[in-house]
Amino acid sequence: MKVPLLDLRAQHESLRDELLAAIHQVMDTQQFVLGPDVQALEDEICRYTRTRHAVGCASGSDAILLALMVLGVTAGDEVITSPFTFFATAAAVSRLRARPVFVDIDPLTYNIDPAAIEAAITPRTRAIMPVHLYGQCTEMIPLLEISERHHLPVIEDAAQAIGSEDRGRPAGSMGKIACFSFYPTKNLGGAGDGGLLTTDDSELAQRLRTLRVHGGDKEYHHREIGINSRLDTLQAAVLRVKLKYLNGWTTERQKKAQRYNQLFQEAKLEFELIPPFVREETRHIFHQYVVRISQHRDAIIKHLDQKGVGTKIYYPVPLHRQDCFEYLGYKEGEFPEAERAASETLALPCFPELTEEQQRYVVDAISSFRA
Numbered sequence: 001m002k003v004p005l006l007d008l009r010a011q012h013e014s015l016r017d018e019l020l021a022a023i024h025q026v027m028d029t030q031q032f033v034l035g036p037d038v039q040a041l042e043d044e045i046c047r048y049t050r051t052r053h054a055v056g057c058a059s060g061s062d063a064i065l066l067a068l069m070v071l072g073v074t075a076g077d078e079v080i081t082s083p084f085t086f087f088a089t090a091a092a093v094s095r096l097r098a099r100p101v102f103v104d105i106d107p108l109t110y111n112i113d114p115a116a117i118e119a120a121i122t123p124r125t126r127a128i129m130p131v132h133l134y135g136q137c138t139e140m141i142p143l144l145e146i147s148e149r150h151h152l153p154v155i156e157d158a159a160q161a162i163g164s165e166d167r168g169r170p171a172g173s174m175g176k177i178a179c180f181s182f183y184p185t186k187n188l189g190g191a192g193d194g195g196l197l198t199t200d201d202s203e204l205a206q207r208l209r210t211l212r213v214h215g216g217d218k219e220y221h222h223r224e225i226g227i228n229s230r231l232d233t234l235q236a237a238v239l240r241v242k243l244k245y246l247n248g249w250t251t252e253r254q255k256k257a258q259r260y261n262q263l264f265q266e267a268k269l270e271f272e273l274i275p276p277f278v279r280e281e282t283r284h285i286f287h288q289y290v291v292r293i294s295q296h297r298d299a300i301i302k303h304l305d306q307k308g309v310g311t312k313i314y315y316p317v318p319l320h321r322q323d324c325f326e327y328l329g330y331k332e333g334e335f336p337e338a339e340r341a342a343s344e345t346l347a348l349p350c351f352p353e354l355t356e357e358q359q360r361y362v363v364d365a366i367s368s369f370r371a
Contacts, residue, residue: 003349003358005310006185010353011249015241019191022237034213035233041240042196045180048163048243049172051198053205056231057212060159060181061088063195065095066229067155067177068127070207073098077126081157082112083318083330084338085131089157090319098126099328102320104335108277110134110290110345113337114142118150127153132161132171134314135187135253135287139279140166140174147175155179159195162188163250165283172198182239187253187287188246194235252352253286256359260289260348263363271295271371288314289350296371297346307365312347 012019022037029035034056042054057063073079075097081089083102090100103116112130128147130138138156147154154175158164161171162180172178182194199205210217215226261275274292278284293300304311318338320330333339348362 001358001361002308003310003354003362005312005347005349006351007353008184008189011351014353015245018241019238022241023234026233026237029233032233034230035236037233037236037240038231041231041236041243044240044243045196045198048246049170049178049198051170051173051178052200053198053202055197055199055205055208055212056236057195057197057208058229058231059193060179060183060195061092062212062227062229063159063179063181063197064088064092064129064155064157065227066208066211067179067197068092068096068098069211069226070177070204071127071153071155073126076124078122078124079127079129079155080117080120080125081129082131082133082338083320083335084110084315084341085133085157085319086159086315087319087322088159089129089131090325093129094325099124100319100325101125102328102330102335102338104337105341106139107337107340109136109139109279110341111136111138112143114139114146117143117146121146121150121152125150125152127155129155129157130175131157131159132164134276134290135161135164135285136276136279137161137164137166137171137174137282140169144174153177159183160186160287161285162186163246163283164285167281173200176201177204182235187249187285188239188242190235190242191238192232192235194231194239195229196231249352250285253350254284256350256352256354257284257286257289259356259359260350260363263359264291267363267367269367271369273366286350288347290314290345290347292341292344293346294344296369297344299371300366300369301346303369304362304365307368309362309365310349313342313345314347316342318342
């Protein structure tokens with residue numbers, strides 16, 4: 001049996017007719033850039049995240065860049081964030097010649113540890129950017145208290161977290177501004193790159209709409225220097241079709257996670273495998289089902305590959321150990337939990353269409369490993 005880490009074809013086949021109809025409609029209008037589907041998607045995401053404004057852009061990476069730009073982050077500023085995340089989180093900070101300041105993670109959730117944030121604040125700190133990793137929100141109440149106490153805006157990197165909640169509040173509704181990705185592998189994925197920002201601040205929303213079109217509030221008139229980062233109408237049309245199914249897909253992902261937990265509990269493994277930790281009062285959407293294996297992880301990956309089971313490490317090198325961030329001066333061992341997570345975590349297949357038979361095969365394949 002072959003069990004891929006993710007099977008996008010299965011999702012596409014179930015929506016094929018709806019998707020093609022939406023694409024053909026855009027083709028007929030020939031309104032490919034910021035067409036009516038973009039505005040419609042923005043309105044629908046506002047309702048979904050319970051926010052006042054949504055602004056589509058070209059990618060999740062651009063969403064982070066635009067969020068930093070609209071908050072005035074510039075050369076010499078500092079932004080506190082996690083070292084255990086996708087590269088774009090810190091790269092956007094560096095692109096503005098600001099400095100990413102890393103804080104270690106909670107070993108259970110893999111999200112930034114709020115208790116460690118305050119010690120990292122300096123007079124140059126301009127924002128705090130938590131990452132809702134793997135589909136589970138950062139513990140936001142203590143983080144927002146720090147934000148309020150130090151008058152620092154919070155940017156939610158919610159690229160992996162659309163639909164997740166912390167104590168009943170949706171990802172994207174808790175910070176000053178939030179960033180989403182619609183990369184095809186996301187829980188809500190397009191047919192290419194796409195991103196979006198949410199905020200309750202009307203002034204920030206208007207500036208974001210300006211910044212995404214070269215900083216011009218009307219054609220050929222520019223108040224500030226922006227970037228070219230518009231959400232294609234074709235992507236918006238595809239995402240509007242898929243958004244209707246997102247809650248159902250999330251429920252299916254949660255069921256897969258519960259089944260994995262049960263199967264691993266029943267399995268007689270010869271090594272320790274720790275399933276994902278889910279905080280109380282949170283809605284985990286399981287963008288990834290990530291286990292922790294303290295011994296033999298890389299050998300297990302090779303074993304599963306031979307068995308036809310797809311896996312992936314998110315992320316094998318913490319950001320403070322990336323070559324391009326060597327100039328920041330961080331040393332190995334400075335963020336031990338992030339480094340330990342990088343060496344022990346492993347994502348297993350988890351997507352709405354995954355069958356019970358496939359899950360049992362994955363667990364049996366893991367159970368058959370011998371050191």
